Amino acid sequence: MLAADVFFLNSLPIHSLLAPLRAAFSRHAQVILEAPTGAGKSTALPLAMLDWPEISGRILMLEPRRVAARSVAHYIAHCRQQKVGQEVGYRVRGEAKVSANTRLEIVTEGILTRMIQQDPELTGIEMIIFDEIHERHLTTDLGLALALEVQASLRDDLKILAMSATLSGLALGELMPEAVTLHSEGRSFPVEVEYRPAPTQQHWIDHLGRCVLDLVSASSANVDKTASNNAVLVFLPGKGEISRLQQFLRERLAQDAFLICPLYGELSGAEQDSAIAATTDGRRKIVLATNVAESSLTIEGIGFVIDSGYKRQASFNPKTGVTRLGLKRISQASATQRSGRAGRLSAGACVRLWSQEEHGRMLRADEPEISQADLVAMAHDCAYWGAKSFSDLMLLTPPPSVNEALAWQLLQRLGMVDGDNKLTSHGKAAYELGCHPRLAHMLLSAKSLGANYEQTAQLGSLACLLSGIVEARGLPKKGADIMNYLHFACQGQAGQQAQQWQKKLGLTADLSKVATHAHHSDVGLLLALAYPDRIAKARGVEGYQLANGTGVVLAAEDALSQTPWMVVADFQETEGRNAGRIYLASPFQPSLFDSELKDLLEIHEICGWDEGKGRVIAERQYKVGQILVKTETIAKPERKQIVAALLGYIRQQGLQILNWNANLEQFQYRLKLATEFDAGSDWPKVDDVALLASLETWLAPYLENVNNLPQLVKLDCFGFVANCLSWHQKQRLDELLPTSWPLVTGTSAPIVYDESGRALLRVRLQETFGMAQSPMLAQDKLKVTMELLSPAQRPLALTADLASFWQGPYVEVKKEMRGRYPKHLWPDDPVNTLPTKFTKKKTLGLAQP
Structure with missing residues (x-):
């Protein structure tokens, strides 16, 4: 190891924890280490472990990001004065530099999960290190869960080290209750933070560009161009924003004075190394990075950070089954990580493009990926x-x-x-193919189809190319037609991956020839096997409907824009847009539903009401998801289909289309009151909502001979509803809430119930003489409201307290009515007067012996 490296590593805070860590692992199999940015946990610690005599097996270290895994491996190998792939190696998706002599292997992107699945005992591996576990990547959470299970059931000698910049909000202690927890100090210099919010969010990238120009202009006079900490790191949400800012700066900064380097996951290893390494030509470096630069990655010479405060967050939308990209504010924890990059070597400065007040409202930590991922x-x-x-x-x-x-x-x-x-x-x-389940299903199905039909013998190899395109990073822009990328998939990393799949499937076809002779019909078939829910049909003026119901659009100038049917291999929903945008697709032949893809069709037989014909019509629908492919008329629908159509029509139109007599509404009001005042009995619900919901119970049995509307309206529907009550319930209802009240005069006065729960008795006043109180219903729980009428049946008074009426209002009514109706009785003592429905003369005549 070089002397300078020895001095640097020995000065890192993690160095003071090496002895306690060794002691902890001598007694425990699990250790949790909290070490903030700059402590040296990702480099100095694994480097030191290589010299611990008690670790004779291999060490696996999981890094959340590909660029960090490569960078850390190169740095540690450099410190050991070796090439990567000897004692120190790495393995990421599509790339590996390891050998039989590798003792420290840095892995990422699900590699650890695959290693555990292939060898649950993890033969030869003595320790697993989970770095930056606080970032809560899905692969990290799963890898930790599997490693803990391996340790508990198969390898009690396996050592697990979980490392995090912060333990705040992490339930590591609950998941690993027997673990020893150690804390390290971070190593960072003071960072001066300045808040410069954008005047308007619409043009925040322009504001960011001006902030970069202001910073390099203001600091140029104070910073030595040859200083080791004059580089600027700018955090942006994604590749698109990086490209826009890169163009903005190139138009305004001299190329001989500034080196502008993008840094994001899709770049090649050489391009990422260029962004990380220090400049050698005296130019001042400006690195435009996504959140790959937040942690576990040392970018040489950074002394200034400008943080947009945004990230591009992918979140799974369960309604559509796709992942939606949205521009989100970062968390306070991420902001701290980002600003800390300016203080790794010396005091630095950070400009945040939001206000201090908004900073206080940001989430304290990022949500775990498992809560929002596919x-x-x-x-x-x-x-x-x-x-x-x-x-x-x-x-x-x-x-x-x-x-x-x-x-x-x-x-x-x-x-x-x-x-x-x-x-x-x-x-x-499918799992052993090592790709997404959708693509694995396509690969296996394509091989099977190719083996059965001579004309489709190349389907398996074509599926390998398509899978390579879907999983490739950094595709050139050649439109949405996936066939435009087939030759791209024959080369480079995508080509290597396609060949690996070919090998696993036992296929040997020349991929270049397969790409040259490919047909849209075959491509559409294969993509439909992987994405049956994304078969799409053109709708309306623009756009398509996917089988899963999602709306998607295609650029008008794209060559596929007039295609009636297609399969969408890649599209994204963007926050704020009604429809997702198609990025990769292929034309599709619906005739495949009659052959290879017939199993995708779902058959639905439906009956409906034809308003024009006034009768039931039925058809058989063939659908893929929510897309209607074809229909067939059913000449003689079954009786159950006719009944279902009638009930559907009634639900659509409402109960008013049925033949009701006036009793239904009163029946509903009475049952509602019975439910309230006689809770011990099991009264059925007969309100409109309940009746519509239970048509199958009370109406359907009477529809066996009904085929049209005239026949429907002849039915005695009130009788059907009344039959919902048993004989005992009918008797109980009449007892509690009668429809009339018998008077002494022989009149049976009707009782009318209303929606408010009132029972109204309309009766001529003379017939109530002798009644001291208003009648009571429902076992004396409901007082009847009485509408007292004149001899001409006109309202005189409305009262629910007859006793009070006799003592007060009646006096005035009597005075007025004696003059208007002199032939009728208006006694001074109505409570002690016999009731009558006749005039005074007739009443007196009836009273004589």
């Missing part, structure tokens, strides 16, 4: 491991139940797990 691949991992639910794993955070359910449903639809989420032979073969 979980199909993770469910496949679970099934291969033998777990039938995510709850079977020791996860830091449980996933949303709806996201997990959708993941298992898709695996079942692809035939990779059975109804109990147990892995099938098809699912096992």
Whole structure:
């Protein structure tokens, strides 16, 4: 090791924890280490472990990001004065530099999960280090869960070290209750933070560009161009924003004085190394990076940070089954990580493009990826491991139940797990291909089709090319037609991956020839196998409807824009837009539904009401998801279909189309009151909502001979509803809430109930003489309101307290009515007067012996 490296590493804060860490691992198999930015946990610690005599096996260190894994491996190998791939190596998706002599292997992007699945005992591996676990990547959470299970069931000698910049909000202690927890100081210099919010969010990139220009202009006079900390790191949400800012700065900064370097995941290793390394030509470096530069990655010479405060966040939308990209504010923890990059070598400065007040309202920490990700691949991992639910794993955070359910449903639809989420032979073969379950299903299905039909012998190799395109990073812009990228998939890393899939499938075709002779019909077939829910049909003026119901659009100038049917391999929903944008697709032939893809069609027989014909019509619909492919008329629908159509028509139009007599509304009001005052009895609900919901119970049995509207309106529907009550209930209802009240005069006065719960008795005043109180119903729980009428049946008074009426209002009524109706009785003592429905003369005549 070089002397300068020895001095630097020995000065890092983590150095003071090496002895306690060794002691902890001598007694425990699990250690949790909290070490802030600059402590040296990602470099100095694993480097030191290589010289610990008690570790004779291999060390695996998991890094959340590909660029960090490569960078850390190169740095540690340099410190050992070796090339990467000897004692220190790395393995990321599509690239590996390891050998039989590798003792420290840095892995990422699900590599650890695959290693555990292939060798659950992790033969030869003595320690697993989980770096930057606070970032809560999905692969990290899953890798930790599997490693803990391996340690608990198969390898009690396996050592696990979980490292995090902060333990705040992490449930590591609950997941690893026996672990020793150690804390390290960070090593960073003071960073001066300035808040410069954009005047308007519409043009924040221009504001950011001006901030960069202001910073380099103001600091140029104070910073030595040859100083080791004059570089500027700018954090942006994604590749698009980086490209826009890069163009903005190139137009305004001299190329001989400034080196502008983008840094994001899709770049090649050489391009990433260029952004990380120090400049050698005297130019001042400006690095435009996504959040890949937040942690575990040392970019040489950074003394200034400008933080946009944004990140591009992918979140799974369970309604559409796709991942939506949105521009989100970062968390306070991320802001601290980002600003800390300016203080790694000396005092630095950070400009934040938001206000200090807004900073206080930002989330304290980022949400774990498991709470917002597509979980199909993770469910496949679970099934291969033998777990039938995510709850079977020791996860830091449980996933949303709806996201997990959708993941298992898709695996079942692809035939990779059975109804109990147990892995099938098809699912096992698919997992061993090492790609997304959708693509694995396409590869295996293509091989099977190619073996059965001579004309489709190249389907398997074509599927390998398509899978390479879908999984490739940094595709050139050649429109949405996926066939435009077939020759691209024959080269470079994509070509290597396609060849690996070919080898696993036992295929030997020349990929270049396969790309040259490919047909849209075959491409459409293969993509439909992987994405049956994304078969799309043109709709309206513009756009398409996917089988899953989602709306998507294609650029008007794209060559596929007039295609009536297609399969969409890649599209994204963007926050603020009504429809997702198509990025990769292929024309599709619906005739495939009559052959290779006939199993995708779902058959629905429906009956409906034809308003014009006034009768039921029926048809058989063939659908893929929510897309109607074709229909067939059913000449003689079955009786159950006719009944279902009639009930559907009634629900659509409402109960008013049926033949009711006036009793229904009163019946409903009475039953509502009975439910209130006689709670002990099981009274049925007969309000409109309940009746519509239960048509199958009370109406459907009487529709056996009904085929049209005239026949329907002849039915005695009130009688059907009344039959919902038993004989005992009918008697009980009449007892509690009668429809009339018998008077002494022989009159049976009707009682009218209303929606408010009132019982109204309309009666001529003379017939109430002798009544001291208003009648009571429902076992004296409901007082009747009386509408007292004149001899001409006109309202005189409305009262629910007859006793009070006699003592007060009646006096005035009597005075007025004696003059208007002199032939009728208006006694001074109505309570002690016999009631009558006749005039005074007739009443007196009837009273004589």
